[in-house]
Amino acid sequence: MTTLILNRRKLLAAGGSVLAVGASGLLLPANAQGFAATESMSGGANNYHAHKGAPIVERIGKGGFVMSGTVRRAGDGMPLSGQRIQIWAHTVEGREEDRRSHGATLTDKNGAFRLEMPQIIPIFGQPHGHLAYDSGEFKTVFLRPIMRSAKDTSLEAHFVLQPA
C-alpha cells in the first residue's frame, strides 16, 4: 500500500516536473507557440514580505554565485527592460529572512538580469533560490528555482509577465 502511494506521488511529481519543463520550454525564442504567463511557484514568496522593496544592489554580500534570467511579456514574448527583480536565498552569508540576504536588480534592454550573490546552501532539504517580480505594472510572480546540485555556482529563472 505504501509502495502504491509512493509510486502515485512520484508519478504526480514526475508529471509536475514534465509540466514545469514544458512551461519553461515556452520561454525559448525558438518556440513559436506564444509565451504563456509564468505562474508563481509554491513557496516562492516565503521570507519575502518583511523585505519587500529591498534596494537595488551591485551584488548581494560578497558574491560568488550568479543568479540570472530573463523577463518577457506574455503573448508576444517581447523582452521587458528596466524591470525590478528581487532575489534572496539561504546562503553562506545569511538566512532567507535576513535583510542582508535580499537584493534587487533591473533587467537590461534585452530583458535579461544578472545578480551576483553569495553561494546558495540547501535549506529545508533543497538547494534553492527565490525571485520576485512585484512592481505593480504586471501581475506579481514569485519563483523558487532549484539547483541541480548543491555545488552549482549559478542558477537561472525566467519570467513571462501578464498585465496586472
Added chain:
Amino acid sequence: MAPARIALIWAVLAAAICLPMALAATSPYLEWRDAIYITACFAGIVALGLLLIQPLLIAGLLPGLSAFRARRVHHWIGGALVVAIIVHVAGLWITSPPDMLDALLFRSPTLFSPFGVVAMWAIFATALLALFRRQLGLRTWRITHMSLAVVIVGGSVVHGMLIEGTMETMSKAALCALVIAATIKVTVDLWPRKKRVMRPTESS
C-alpha cells in the same frame, strides 16, 4: 546466545545509528546553520535512529533485555520519538515559519514534506492510542499500532531519503534499509493472524 553474538548485535545497532549521526556532524552545511536549525536537523536524525530500535525491542530481538524490560524501554522510546519530532518541527518553524507552515498545510513545493508530516501525525496518533491501549483490546491495538508503524516508517524513510541535508547519503540509506527490514520482519512476525485470545504474557 553466545556473548560474542550479543556484543555483535549491539555493536551493529550502535554503529547503524551513531555512524549517520557522526557523519552528519561533519556536514559542511552546519557551518551556515544556527544552533536551532542544527538541533532541529539532529532531532530528525535521532528520530530515524529510534525507529530502528523500536521494532527490535518489541519483538525481543535485542539480546540481554527481558521481555518486560524491552517493552518498558519501547514505551519510553516511543515518548522520546514524540519529543524528537516536536523539537524537529519547532526548530524548523523557528528557522523559517513560512516553509514549516507550507509543510504542515500540505502545500510545500518539496515532495518529502508531506511524507514527513504524515509520519509525524502517525507518531502522535500512536502515542495517543498507546495511552488507551488497554481499552482498545490487544488485537485492535496491535493491528492499529502496527499499521501506524508501517506509515511512520514508510513516511520517515521517504522523507529522509529525498532530503538534501546534513546526512551523508550512504549511511542514511543504510540506516533506512535497516529500519525497513526490521519493520517488515517484526510486522510479519507479530501480526495477529486470527482472532484468538492472546496469552497473558503478550498483553501489555
